[in-house]
Amino acid sequence: MSVAFVFPGQGTQAPGMIHHLLDHPVVIRTLDEISEALHFDVRSLDKEQCLESTNAVQLALFTAGVATARALIAEGVQPAAVAGLSVGAFAAAVTAGVLQLRDGVELVRLRAMGMANLYPTGYGLSAIVGLTESQVEAIVHAITSKQAPVFVGNINAPRQIVVAGSNVAMDRVLDEALRQGASKAIRLHVSVPSHCPLLQPVADLLEKRICTMNLSTPQMPYVGNISARAMRTKELVAHDLVNSIAHGVRWHDATTVLQELGCNLFFEMPPGHTLSDLARENLPGVNSVPIEASVLPRVLRLAQQAEAHT
Known part of the structure; x- marks a missing residue:
């Protein structure tokens, strides 16, 4: 049994999320390093008002993920594999050693600003629970239009599908999903249409910038995110980081691959427990633990037990 680190994406943010991280010297040092790269204190980003900004949210999530992962590694918890949903992938790439921390900060900032500038209002994400991917695809195909586009985005679980696009079209998709028997169909607290072709210009920006960076082998x-493949070269990781913003995320498939790699213990980086809930509901045999300050002793015990059984 091995450990995987998993990193959540936008929508999991919460006020105070950076201030509630592990009280650990490595966390403090990482926050200082990121603040230096940003030229302001990253701790200021977790205020409720700040978290209305896509830029603040994505930088805060990246910070929380990298800082916590580094602290766990410093305590002797070595992941056998990593995966991050959406912007969480950048924290995963830093943890895997592909990106330098400063480069990760720059890419996340560029990504978030590009997304917000393209679609400041009128677009976002919604989640549909209880229908299959093919059912949601059929609904989306019937409703989308050039004037009000909507796309299938993330496949978080076999029956938890995220759609992305214009608010007008998403409202129609959600109504139809409920009519067809969805148990839940709700808007998410994300104000940009992530992971669909509308964001190809952001992918192009990221491609130009990442080509100038010094990447390392994982x-x-x-x-x-895109293919849910286990990637072992810097070129494949870079391609995924750049292009996932304009493609759907196959998160359920990705976590299935983690399990196939022998990772039956997931440590979910903060904030929240969304990825652990998905694992609990859809991956029998996987124990997924959200990392909070209060559970650190338990996390270290679980990691030691996993190492002993590897």
């Missing part, structure tokens, strides 16, 4: 497998 120190452990990185499981990608």
Whole structure:
């Protein structure tokens, strides 16, 4: 049994999320390093008002993920593989050693600003629970239009599908999903249409910038967003980081690959427990633990037990 680190994406943010991280010297040092790269204190980003900004949200999530992962590694918890949903992939790539921390900060900032500038209002994400991917695809195909586009985005679980696009079209999709028997169909707290072709210009920006960076070979497998493959080269990781913003995320498939790699213990980086809930509901045999300050002793015990059984 091995450990995987998993990193959540936008929508999991919460006020105070950076201030509630592990009280650990490595966390403090990482926050200082990121603040230096940003030229302001990253701790200021977790205020409720700040978290209305896509830029603040994505930088805060990246910070929380990298800082916590580094602290766990410093305590002797070595992941056998990593995966991150959406912007969480950048924290996963830093943890795997593909990106330098400063480069990760720059890419996340560029990504978030590009997304917000393209679609400041009128677009977002919604989640549909209880229908299959093919059912949601059929609904989306019937409703989308050039004037009000909507796309299938993330496949978080076999029956938890995220759609992305214009608010007008998403409202129609949600109504139809409920009519066809969805148990839940709700708007998410994300104000941009992530992971669909509308964001190809952002992918193009990221491609130009990442080509100038000094990337390194992953120190452990990185499981990608687009294809849910275990990636072991810097070129494949870079391609996934750049292009996932304009493609759907196959998160359920990615976590299945983690399990196939022998990772039956997931440590979910903060904030929240969304990825652990998905694992609990859809991956029998996987124990997924959200990392909070109060559970650190338990996390270290679980990691030691996993190492003993590897």
